[in-house]
Amino acid sequence: MKLVRGRLFDFKNQANPFNLSENARYFEDGVLVIEDGKIFAAGDYSQLIKTLPANLTVEDYSGCFILPGFVDAHVHSVQTKAIASDGGELLDWLQNHIFANERQFENADYAYEHTRFFFHQLLKNGTTTAAIFPSIHPVSTEAVFEIASKLKMCIIAGKTMMDRNAPEYLLESPQKAYDNSKALIEKWHHKGRLHYAVTPRFAVTSSPEAFKMASALLKEFDKLYLQTHISENETEVIMVKGIFPVNHNYLNVYDSFGLLTDRTLLGHGIYLSDEELERIAEVGSAIVHCPSSNLFLGSGLFDFQKVINYQISLAVGSDVGAGTSFSMLSNLSEAYKIAALRKRKLYPFQAIYFATLGGARALSLENEIGNFDAGKAADFVVLDPSKIDLLAYRIQDAETIEETLFALIILGNDRLVKATYVMGEAVYKAGEI
Numbered sequence: 061m062k063l064v065r066g067r068l069f070d071f072k073n074q075a076n077p078f079n080l081s082e083n084a085r086y087f088e089d090g091v092l093v094i095e096d097g098k099i100f101a102a103g104d105y106s107q108l109i110k111t112l113p114a115n116l117t118v119e120d121y122s123g124c125f126i127l128p129g130f131v132d133a134h135v136h137s138v139q140t141k142a143i144a145s146d147g148g149e150l151l152d153w154l155q156n157h158i159f160a161n162e163r164q165f166e167n168a169d170y171a172y173e174h175t176r177f178f179f180h181q182l183l184k185n186g187t188t189t190a191a192i193f194p195s196i197h198p199v200s201t202e203a204v205f206e207i208a209s210k211l212k213m214c215i216i217a218g219k220t221m222m223d224r225n226a227p228e229y230l231l232e233s234p235q236k237a238y239d240n241s242k243a244l245i246e247k248w249h250h251k252g253r254l255h256y257a258v259t260p261r262f263a264v265t266s267s268p269e270a271f272k273m274a275s276a277l278l279k280e281f282d283k284l285y286l287q288t289h290i291s292e293n294e295t296e297v298i299m300v301k302g303i304f305p306v307n308h309n310y311l312n313v314y315d316s317f318g319l320l321t322d323r324t325l326l327g328h329g330i331y332l333s334d335e336e337l338e339r340i341a342e343v344g345s346a347i348v349h350c351p352s353s354n355l356f357l358g359s360g361l362f363d364f365q366k367v368i369n370y371q372i373s374l375a376v377g378s379d380v381g382a383g384t385s386f387s388m389l390s391n392l393s394e395a396y397k398i399a400a401l402r403k404r405k406l407y408p409f410q411a412i413y414f415a416t417l418g419g420a421r422a423l424s425l426e427n428e429i430g431n432f433d434a435g436k437a438a439d440f441v442v443l444d445p446s447k448i449d450l451l452a453y454r455i456q457d458a459e460t461i462e463e464t465l466f467a468l469i470i471l472g473n474d475r476l477v478k479a480t481y482v483m484g485e486a487v488y489k490a491g492e493i
C-alpha cells in the first residue's frame with residue numbers, strides 16, 4: 061500500500077453532464093490510497109490517515125492537482141510527424157500529408173520507434189487511456205499493443221481498414237483486412253488492459269464488401285469496439301452520399317452493415333442530422349468530439365450541447381495529426397471556444413468530465429477507470445500549476461474550484477504535468493518516461 065497526497069478532484073459515479081456540481085469531489089488536502097495498482101480509498105488526508113497503518117510510503121504532491129488520467133478517445137499513432145502540416149481541408153490534407161506518412165509504418169523498426177515517441181507524448185500530457193488508429197499495417201498495431209502492454213495502459217486500438225479511394229500502397233482487399241484484423245484480435249483483444257477496435261477508416265475508404273467483413277468480425281468476437289470517422293467535413297458528406305446512394309444518410313451506411321453498437325466510437329459528427337443523432341442515442345454508440353482538429357482543418361463547429369441533449373455519450377479526442385496538441389487540456393480549451401462560437405456554454409466541470417469519467421463511459425470503461433472509486437485502476441495525472449507562472453498568478457485569488465479548473469483548462473498544457481501514473485506507478489515524471 062502507498063499514499064499519494066495532493067489536491068484530489070474527480071466525479072462520483074452517478075455524475076452525468078447535467079448534474080456535475082452536485083457530483084464533483086474535491087479534497088484540498090486529499091490522499092489516494094493505492095494497493096496492487098488499484099485505488100483502495102480516496103479522500104481527505106487528515107481523516108483517512110487515521111484509519112491506515114503507520115509507516116506507509118507517501119508521495120507528496122501537496123499544492124498540485126491530482127485528476128483521473130485523461131482519456132483521449134480519438135488519436136492516430138501514425139500521424140505524430142504529420143502534426144502541423146499545412147494542407148487545406150480534410151480530403152486534400154489526407155492526400156497531401158497523411159497517406160505517405162502512414163506508409164512508413166509498414167517498416168517494423170520505423171513503426172516501433174515512432175510509436176514509442178507517440179506514447180511518450182500521451183504520457184507527458186497526462187493521457188492514460190486512448191482509442192488509437194494505427195495504419196493499415198499490422199505491425200503498426202503490434203507496436204501500439206506491445207508498448208501499451210509494457211506500460212500496463214488501458215488502450216483501445218485496431219488496424220485501419222481501407223480498400224478504396226486512397227493510394228494503392230495503403231489499400232488491401234476486404235479479405236486481407238479481415239484476416240489481418242482477426243490475427244491481431246486473437247493475439248491482443250482482452251489481453252490485460254488491451255481492447256481491439258475494428259477500424260474502417262471512414263465510409264469514403266471502405267467498399268460494401270469491406271464493411272461486411274468488419275461486421276463479420278464484430279459478430280465473431282466478444283465485446284469488440286468499432287471506431288471510425290463520420291460527418292467531419294461537408295465535402296466528405298457529399299462524397300459519401302455519392303458512393304452510397306442507397307443509404308439515406310451517412311450514419312445509415314454504418315448502420316446498414318450492423319456496425320453500430322454500444323461499443324462504437326464515432327469521431328467528429330459535426331454534420332449529423334437530428335434523425336442520425338436519434339439513432340445514435342437509440343443504439344448507444346458514442347460520439348468523439350475532436351476540437352483542435354476541427355479548427356485546424358476548418359471542418360466546422362461541433363454542437364456538443366445538442367449531442368448531450370440527445371443523451372448520447374460524448375468523449376473528447378486530440379485527433380493528432382489533424383489535432384494540434386496531445387494535451388487534453390488544450391483540446392478542452394478549444395472545445396470551450398467552439399461552444400462559444402455556437403452560442404453554447406461548456407462549463408469547466410463538463411469539460412473535465414468529458415476528458416475523465418465521461419470519456420471512460422463513452423468507451424464503456426467506467427468500471428475500470430474515470431474516477432477515484434475504490435477498485436478502479438490507479439491511473440492519474442499530477443498537475444503542478446506553479447509550472448505556468450501566468451496560471452499560478454491567475455488562480456492565486458480564485459474563489460472556487462470551478463474557477464481554478466477553468467483557468468487550468470484555458471491556460472494549461474503539458475508543462476503542467478508533473479507526473480503520470482498507470483496502475484499506481486509513475487510512468488512519466490519530470491520529463492522522463
Ligand SMILES: [Zn+2]
Nearest residue numbers: 134289327379
Ligand atoms: Zn481521426
